[in-house]
Amino acid sequence: MSNENSAKNIILNALVKKNPILVSGMVIAPVVVTANTFLSAATLALTFSVITFFTLVVSSFVPKRIVYTVRIILYTLIGALVYVPSVIILNSVIPGEISKMGIFFPLLITNSLIISRSETIFFRESKGQMILDIVFCIIGYDAAVLLYGLIREVLSAGTAGGKMLGMPYVFSALEYPFGGFILLGAAAALFRFIFMTVKRAGQK
Amino acid sequence: MVSKAKSEFSIMTDMLIVLLVLAAVSVYYYGMRAAIVLLICTAVCCAADFICLKLRKKEFDIHDLSSLITGLTLGLMMSASVPYYAAVVASLFAVVIAKHAFGGHGCEIFNAAAAGFLFTALCFPDNMLTYPQSFSDIPYSSIVSPDILSPSMTKSFILTDTSTLSVPDILAGKFVGPLGTNFIIILAVGAVFLMLRRSVSAIAFFAELVTALLFAFVHYEYDLLSVLYFFSSGMMLFGMIFLSCDHSTIPKTKSSRAVYGILMGACIVLFHFYARVENAVVYAAILTAPLGIELDRRALSFAEMMNKKSIFRRVNKPLKHMQETLEILDKNEQE
Amino acid sequence: MEVIRNIIITAFTAVFAENTIFSRALGTSTLVIVSRNRKNLAGFGMSVTYITAMVSVLTYFADKLFGISETSYIYIPLVYIVILGSVYIITLLCLWRFAPKLFTKMRKYIHISAFNCAVLGSMFLISKNCETLAEYFFHGIGIGLGFVLAVYLTAIVYDRLYSEKAPYAFRGYPLLLVYIGILGMAFWGLSSHTLNY
Numbered sequence: 001m002s003n004e005n006s007a008k009n010i011i012l013n014a015l016v017k018k019n020p021i022l023v024s025g026m027v028i029a030p031v032v033v034t035a036n037t038f039l040s041a042a043t044l045a046l047t048f049s050v051i052t053f054f055t056l057v058v059s060s061f062v063p064k065r066i067v068y069t070v071r072i073i074l075y076t077l078i079g080a081l082v083y084v085p086s087v088i089i090l091n092s093v094i095p096g097e098i099s100k101m102g103i104f105f106p107l108l109i110t111n112s113l114i115i116s117r118s119e120t121i122f123f124r125e126s127k128g129q130m131i132l133d134i135v136f137c138i139i140g141y142d143a144a145v146l147l148y149g150l151i152r153e154v155l156s157a158g159t160a161g162g163k164m165l166g167m168p169y170v171f172s173a174l175e176y177p178f179g180g181f182i183l184l185g186a187a188a189a190l191f192r193f194i195f196m197t198v199k200r201a202g203q204k
Numbered sequence: 205m206v207s208k209a210k211s212e213f214s215i216m217t218d219m220l221i222v223l224l225v226l227a228a229v230s231v232y233y234y235g236m237r238a239a240i241v242l243l244i245c246t247a248v249c250c251a252a253d254f255i256c257l258k259l260r261k262k263e264f265d266i267h268d269l270s271s272l273i274t275g276l277t278l279g280l281m282m283s284a285s286v287p288y289y290a291a292v293v294a295s296l297f298a299v300v301i302a303k304h305a306f307g308g309h310g311c312e313i314f315n316a317a318a319a320g321f322l323f324t325a326l327c328f329p330d331n332m333l334t335y336p337q338s339f340s341d342i343p344y345s346s347i348v349s350p351d352i353l354s355p356s357m358t359k360s361f362i363l364t365d366t367s368t369l370s371v372p373d374i375l376a377g378k379f380v381g382p383l384g385t386n387f388i389i390i391l392a393v394g395a396v397f398l399m400l401r402r403s404v405s406a407i408a409f410f411a412e413l414v415t416a417l418l419f420a421f422v423h424y425e426y427d428l429l430s431v432l433y434f435f436s437s438g439m440m441l442f443g444m445i446f447l448s449c450d451h452s453t454i455p456k457t458k459s460s461r462a463v464y465g466i467l468m469g470a471c472i473v474l475f476h477f478y479a480r481v482e483n484a485v486v487y488a489a490i491l492t493a494p495l496g497i498e499l500d501r502r503a504l505s506f507a508e509m510m511n512k513k514s515i516f517r518r519v520n521k522p523l524k525h526m527q528e529t530l531e532i533l534d535k536n537e538q539e
Numbered sequence: 540m541e542v543i544r545n546i547i548i549t550a551f552t553a554v555f556a557e558n559t560i561f562s563r564a565l566g567t568s569t570l571v572i573v574s575r576n577r578k579n580l581a582g583f584g585m586s587v588t589y590i591t592a593m594v595s596v597l598t599y600f601a602d603k604l605f606g607i608s609e610t611s612y613i614y615i616p617l618v619y620i621v622i623l624g625s626v627y628i629i630t631l632l633c634l635w636r637f638a639p640k641l642f643t644k645m646r647k648y649i650h651i652s653a654f655n656c657a658v659l660g661s662m663f664l665i666s667k668n669c670e671t672l673a674e675y676f677f678h679g680i681g682i683g684l685g686f687v688l689a690v691y692l693t694a695i696v697y698d699r700l701y702s703e704k705a706p707y708a709f710r711g712y713p714l715l716l717v718y719i720g721i722l723g724m725a726f727w728g729l730s731s732h733t734l735n736y
Contacts, residue, residue, distance in 0.1 A: 023712070025567070025568055025571040025712050025715075025716075026568050027568065028564065028567040028568055028716075029563075029564040029565050029566070029567050029568070029656050029660075032564040032567070033563065033564050068650075069627075069628065069631055069650070070628075072650055072654060073620075073624035073627065073628065076620045076623070076624065076654060077617075077620055077621070077624065079620070080616050080617040080619075080620040081617065083616050083617070084613055084614065084617065087612065087613055088613060103660055103663040103664065106612075106615075106616035106619075106659075106663065107565070107656045107659055107660055107663075109616055109620065109659070110654050110655060110656055110659050111568075111656075112568040115650075115651075115654050115655070116651075173724075176727060177561075177562065177563065177564045177723060177727075178561070178719075178720045178721075178722075178723030178724045178726075178727055179720065180564070180720075181564070181716050181717070181719045181720030181723055182716070182717055182720035182721070183720075184716050184720075185709075185713045185714065185715070185716030185717035185718075185719075185720060186713070186717070188712060188713035188716060189706075189708040189709045189713035189714075190708070192707070192708050192713065193708040196707070196708070
C-alpha cells in the first residue's frame with residue numbers, strides 16, 4: 001500500500017505538481033528558443049529524453065563517497081559521453097531537425113535535471129523509485145513541450161505540424177525567444193489555475 | 205523642497221485632458237478611422253480592466269482612470285490604418301498581461317501602453333509601422349490597402365539622417381506617423397501644462413530631454429534642424445511625457461527621478477543611434493522600467509545611511525528634505 | 540585603435556545586444572534560483588564572469604587544437620566539459636588553499652555558476668562568432684556580465700513578482716517568465732534580429 005501511494009505520489013509530482021517546465025522552471029532555454037513548431041518540439045522532447053534518461057541512470061551508479069565537487073563533473077562527463085552516440089544516431093535519422101536545434105542539443109548535457117534534481121531528489125530514492133521518477137519527469141516534460149510547441153506553432157505561424165490551418169492572422173512575435181517566454185509564462189499561469197481549480201473541486 | 209503630493213485622480217484627469225486634445229486633433233487630421241481606432245483601444249482597455257477586476261474579485265473604482273489613459277495612449281501611438289484586430293490585441297496585452305498579471309493598477313512594472321504597443325508592433329510590423337498621409341481618405345475596412353500607406357518619417361530619418369520636411373510642417377505634425385504623437389506644438393504645450401500642474405515630473409522629463417538632446421547636438425554637429433528632426437521622430441516627445449513619466453511606474457523620489465531621466469535619455473540614444481529602431485522611446489521605457497524600483501530602494505538606503513551618520517546627530521532636526529524623503533518612501537512601502 | 544574598438548563592440552554586444560538570458564534564454568533555470576537572494580548577487584556575478592572568461596581562453600586553444608571538421612560536433616561537447624570541469628576543480632583547489640574564507644563563501648554557489656547552460660553555451664557561441672584570442676576573452680567576459688545584468692534586473696523586482704498583490708495564477712514563476720519576455724522585447728530591439736544558435 002505504501003509502495004503504491006509512494007509510486008502514485010511520485011507520478012503525480014513528476015507529471016503535475018513539479019512539472020519541469022510548467023512548475024519548476026527547469027530546462028526552459030531550449031523550449032523557449034527552439035520549440036516554436038510541433039516538429040521542433042518533438043525533436044527537443046526526443047533529444048532531452050535520450051540524454052537525460054541515460055545520463056541519470058548511468059550517473060546513479062557513481063559512488064556517493066566521491067566528493068560532490070567531483071561527482072558533478074562526472075555527471076556532466078557521462079552526459080557528454082551519452083551525447084556522442086545520441087548525436088550520431090539521431091543525426092542519421094532526423095538530420096535536418098537536429099541541426100535546427102543548434103547549440104541546444106549539446107547544452108542538454110548540463111540540464112537542471114542532471115545537475116541539480118539528480119542530487120536533491122533522484123539519487124536519494126531507491127533504484128526502482130528513481131527510474132519511475134525519472135521516466136515520469138521526462139514524460140511530464142515531453143508532454144508539456146509537445147503541447148506548448150503545437151500551440152506556439154498555431155499562434156505564431158498559423159500551422160499545425162506544418163499544415164496550414166487558415167488562421168485569419170498570426171502573432172509572429174511568438175516565434176522569437178521573448179514571445180516564447182511570454183507564452184510559457186501564460187501557459188504556466190493557466191496550468192496553475194487549472195490545477196488549483198481541480199484541487200478545490202476535489203476537496204469539495 | 206518636496207512638494208505636497210497631488211491626488212492620483214487629479215493627475216489622471218490632467219493627463220486625460222491632454223490626451224483628449226491630442227485625440228481630437230488626430231481625428232481632425234485622419235478622419236473617422238482615427239476615431240474608430242481610438243474608440244476600440246479605449247473600449248477594449250476599459251472592458252478588459254473591468255473583467256479582470258471582476259475575475260480577481262476586486263472592486264471597480266470609478267476614480268481609477270488608468271485604463272482610459274492606457275487606451276488613449278495606446279490608440280494615439282497606433283497608425284490610423286492599423287487593423288482593428290491589432291488594436292484589440294495591443295489593448296488586451298496592455299491590460300491583461302502588462303497590468304493585471306502584475307497585480308493591477310499601482311503594481312505594474314512596465315508602462316502598459318508601451319508594452320502593448322511593442323508586443324503588437326513586433327507581431328504585426330507591416331501593419332503597425334506603415335502610415336497613411338494626413339487629410340487623406342482612409343477606408344473604414346479593418347485591412348487597408350498598402351498602396352496608400354508608407355513608412356514613417358522616423359524610418360527614413362534613421363536610414364538617411366536627413367529629412368526634407370519644413371519646420372512649420374514638423375511643428376504642426378504634418379508628416380507621416382502615428383495618430384497623435386506628431387503634434388509637437390500641442391505636445392510641448394501639454395508638457396508645460398502637466399508640469400505646471402505637477403502631474404508629470406519636471407525633473408525626470410528635463411533630465412531625459414537634456415540627455416537625449418545633448419547627444420543629438422554632438423552627433424549632428426550642432427545642426428539645429430537635424431536635432432529638431434530627431435526630436436520630432438519616433439514618438440520622442442509623446443513618449444517622454446506619457447510613457448516614461450507615467451506616475452504609476454516612475455520612481456517616487458526627486459534624486460531617483462533625475463537619475464531615471466538620465467538613464468531614459470541614454471537608452472533613447474542607444475536605441476535610436478546604435479540599434480536604429482523606430483520608436484526608440486518605447487524600447488527605452490520598457491528597458492528602464494525595472495530600474496525605477498531599484499533607484500527608489502537605493503535612495504531610501506542612502507537617506508537612512510545619512511540619517512545615521514554622527515555628523516547629523518549633532519543637528520537637532522534631521523535635514524528637512526531627507527525626512528520628507530523617508531516619509532514618502534515609508535508611505536509607498538505601506539501601500 | 541581599431542582592435543580596441545572591435546573588442547569593446549564585441550563585449551558590448553555580448554552584454555546587451557545578444558544578452559545571454561533576454562536574447563538567447565541561456566541559463567534561465569539558474570536565473571530562477573539565483574534571483575531569489577540579492578545578497579549573493581555580487582559574489583555569484585563575479586564567479587560567473589570569472590568562469591566564462593577562463594573557459595573562453597581555454598576554448599580558443601581547444602578550437603585551435605581540434606579545429607572545425609565534419610565530425611567535431613560529435614566530440615567537441617566532451618572537450619568543452621573537460622575544460623569546464625578543469626577550471627571548476629582548479630578554481631576550487633586554489634581558493635581552498637590560498638583563500639579559505641572566500642572558498643567558504645563561494646562554495647554554496649560556485650557549482651551552479653559553473654555548470655549551467657549560460658557558461659557551456661558561451662563556449663559554443665564564442666567558438667562560432669570569434670576568431671582571435673582577445674575576441675574570445677572579451678566576448679566571454681561580456682557573456683558573463685550580460686548574465687549578471689539579467690540576474691540583477693530580475694532580482695530587483697523579485698519582491699514584486701512574488702508579491703501577494705499579483706494574482707495567484709501568475710504569482711512567482713509564471714510572472715517571472717512574462718517579465719523576462721517583456722524585457723526581452725526591449726533587448727530584441729538592440730540585437731541584429733538574426734542571432735545564430
